[in-house]
Amino acid sequence: MKEQYVDPIETRTPEQKAQYEEINRSGKCPFCLEQFSKIHKSEILRENNSWLVTKNDTPYKGTIYHFLFVYKGKHTSNFSDLPNEDRLDLFELYDWINQTYKIKSGAFVMRYGESGNGSSVRHLHAHIVVGQNDKLKNPEPIKVKVGYQK
Numbered sequence: 001m002k003e004q005y006v007d008p009i010e011t012r013t014p015e016q017k018a019q020y021e022e023i024n025r026s027g028k029c030p031f032c033l034e035q036f037s038k039i040h041k042s043e044i045l046r047e048n049n050s051w052l053v054t055k056n057d058t059p060y061k062g063t064i065y066h067f068l069f070v071y072k073g074k075h076t077s078n079f080s081d082l083p084n085e086d087r088l089d090l091f092e093l094y095d096w097i098n099q100t101y102k103i104k105s106g107a108f109v110m111r112y113g114e115s116g117n118g119s120s121v122r123h124l125h126a127h128i129v130v131g132q133n134d135k136l137k138n139p140e141p142i143k144v145k146v147g148y149q150k
């Protein structure tokens, strides 16, 4: 059996599920750079030696911004595999996004490791998710899966 790089059951739209089933048939990781540049639709906003940042093609419901950071190095799903300079590269883009989009509050999310943590792609990536921060005006929370209850 080919390696499964994505979890179709973790997708959020029928289009994304169909795309992910096709990805698994192809046997190629959708976030390894060569594939990512073919599949991803939104423009790359900035990149450095080891990371790129773009808008998420399928943003979480209700977000003002949903940015996606993708690791450009050798395929892995573990942050602990990265050399220190690659870790710092991520935070350079993190700072750039926050400054460029004048983000005053948000959430920085990175799932890692084996499947089952709610992530749909098993290639190291991270998110900045920005919602409204006025609960009285906008009471519906943004939902982000980070695993399943014990």
Ligand SMILES: [Zn+2]
Pocket: 029, 030, 031, 032, 075, 076, 122, 123
């Ligand atoms: Zn990959």
